[in-house]
Amino acid sequence: MAARRDFTRESLAAGVRAGDRRALARAITLVENSDPLAYEVVRDLYPETGRAYAVGITGPPGVGKSSLISALVRHVRDHDRSVGVISVDPSSPFTQGALLGDRIRLTDHFLDPEVFIRSMGTRGHLGGLAESTLQALLVLDAGGKDLVFLETVGTGQGEVEVIGIADTVVLVLMPGSGDSIQALKAGIMEIPDVIAINKMDHPAAKTMLNEVRSVLSLDKERVWKPPIVLTEAMRAEHVPELWEQVEGHRAFLESEGLLEEQRRKNLAGEVFAVASARAKAHLEQAVADDPELRRLLDEVQSRALDPLTAVREILRKVFKVGD
Ligand SMILES: Nc1nc2c(ncn2[C@@H]2O[C@H](COP(=O)(O)OP(=O)(O)O)[C@@H](O)[C@H]2O)c(=O)[nH]1
Ligand SMILES: [Mg+2]
Numbered sequence: 001m002a003a004r005r006d007f008t009r010e011s012l013a014a015g016v017r018a019g020d021r022r023a024l025a026r027a028i029t030l031v032e033n034s035d036p037l038a039y040e041v042v043r044d045l046y047p048e049t050g051r052a053y054a055v056g057i058t059g060p061p062g063v064g065k066s067s068l069i070s071a072l073v074r075h076v077r078d079h080d081r082s083v084g085v086i087s088v089d090p091s092s093p094f095t096q097g098a099l100l101g102d103r104i105r106l107t108d109h110f111l112d113p114e115v116f117i118r119s120m121g122t123r124g125h126l127g128g129l130a131e132s133t134l135q136a137l138l139v140l141d142a143g144g145k146d147l148v149f150l151e152t153v154g155t156g157q158g159e160v161e162v163i164g165i166a167d168t169v170v171l172v173l174m175p176g177s178g179d180s181i182q183a184l185k186a187g188i189m190e191i192p193d194v195i196a197i198n199k200m201d202h203p204a205a206k207t208m209l210n211e212v213r214s215v216l217s218l219d220k221e222r223v224w225k226p227p228i229v230l231t232e233a234m235r236a237e238h239v240p241e242l243w244e245q246v247e248g249h250r251a252f253l254e255s256e257g258l259l260e261e262q263r264r265k266n267l268a269g270e271v272f273a274v275a276s277a278r279a280k281a282h283l284e285q286a287v288a289d290d291p292e293l294r295r296l297l298d299e300v301q302s303r304a305l306d307p308l309t310a311v312r313e314i315l316r317k318v319f320k321v322g323d
Contacts, residue, residue: 009037013044019082019144024116031135032120042135045142050263052084052141055246056166058154063174064198065089067233068242069149073115075239076147082114084140087151088129088162089119116140128277133162134270154189164269167259168249170194170242173212175204184215191219193226193249196242200230224252279319286318293317 007015007026015023030038057065066089073083120132133150140148152162154171163169171192173180183189195216197208212228227245231238253259287293296313299305315321 007037009040009044012037013041016041016045016139016143017048019113021113021116024139024143025118027139028118028120028136031132031139038135042138042142046138049138049141052137052145052148053168053250054137054141054148054150054166056150056152056163056169057172058152058163058169058192059172060177060180061089061153063172063177064231064233065151065153065172068172068196068198068231068239069151071233071236071239072149072243073117074236075243077112077115080114081146082144083116084137084143084145084148085115085117085151086133086136086140086148087117087119088133089151089153116143116145128274128281129162130164130270130277131274134165134274137165164273165266167253167262168193168246170196170246172196172198173208174199175202175208177208178211181208181211181215184212185218191216191222191226193224194242194245195226195228196231197228198231198233200232200237205230224249283314283318287314290317 007023012023012027012030016027027038027041031042057069059065066087069085069087073085076083118136120129120136129152133152137148137150150163150166154163169190169192171180171189171194173195174197180189184191195212197205197212199205209228209230216226216228227248229238229242229245231242233239250259253262287297293314296305296310300307300310312322
């Protein structure tokens with residue numbers, strides 16, 4: 001922690017504004033550590049944010065999200081867009097230029113000053129991952145990145161708060177992701193803006209494509225019909241096509257004036273999500289610290305007290321809110 005003294009609130013904000021790699025890295029580390037300096041710096045920078053376009057990449061573990069991001073980064077760099085990547089996938093983190101445990105090398109990207117890649121830890125954070133991801137996104141946005149990719153493991157609901165800030169959400173599936181099809185069908189998983197079926201060489205890719213198509217066809221109201229792209233991340237096949245669809249969705253949002261509207265909604269949702277996460281952490285801590293509140297739980301368990309009475313007692317004591 002001693003090292004952070006070389007940045008002041010002013011110099012860190014200035015460094016982030018200038019897109020300085022060391023300042024970006026430091027700011028995000030401070031964000032991860034819930035350091036008060038990060039809070040102050042993001043507060044200073046916030047009025048300048050809103051320029052970066054955020055692309056959420058979600059999907060079950062192992063489908064190739066990180067690999068696709070790697071290929072997409074290469075593609076957009078060929079078009080001179082500056083890029084940030086925030087990955088909250090603990091199963092395949094990006095470290096020091098490599099996709100950990102994999103053949104994909106991002107060393108080129110790491111030497112490229114216009115690319116900033118960061119895996120976010122899942123360490124205890126009052127506002128949860130939604131908070132650290134949001135703050136990190138704001139840092140990269142203020143740092144002048146044109147595009148920011150947000151990678152999250154998506155299985156249903158937990159990731160919604162992290163991905164909720166993305167302008168375009170890409171769901172990555174691979175042949176055999178039957179559970180995801182069921183989750184989409186049941187409405188547990190939100191319909192994304194673009195779908196990539198990765199590992200397209202797999203013999204079941206076509207079946208998967210048809211299944212996804214049939215789920216999407218159930219929703220006739222939707223104005224934006226999510227395009228489906230078959231990809232092969234390792235060979236970067238159809239990656240330009242995937243990117244074209246992301247750009248297509250962006251153009252749709254911008255032409256209909258929906259982007260501003262969606263961002264307002266997303267920001268309100270993020271504030272609510274982070275506040276809820278903090279309230280929950282506060283509640284859990286308060287109960288753990290207070291023998292009297294713990295006793296209420298015991299009483300519920302022994303059926304001496306009904307659950308709602310315990311809830312009312314706890315809320316009254318912790319949040320000072322009545323019925
Ligand atoms: N055959 C094949 N393997 C892939 C493809 N994309 C990713 N993989 C492999 O699938 C595994 C999981 O990839 P990763 O990008 O870490 O998936 P994530 O968990 O969704 O981020 C890795 O071993 C990759 O090498 C692809 O298009 N084809
Ligand atoms: Mg990954």
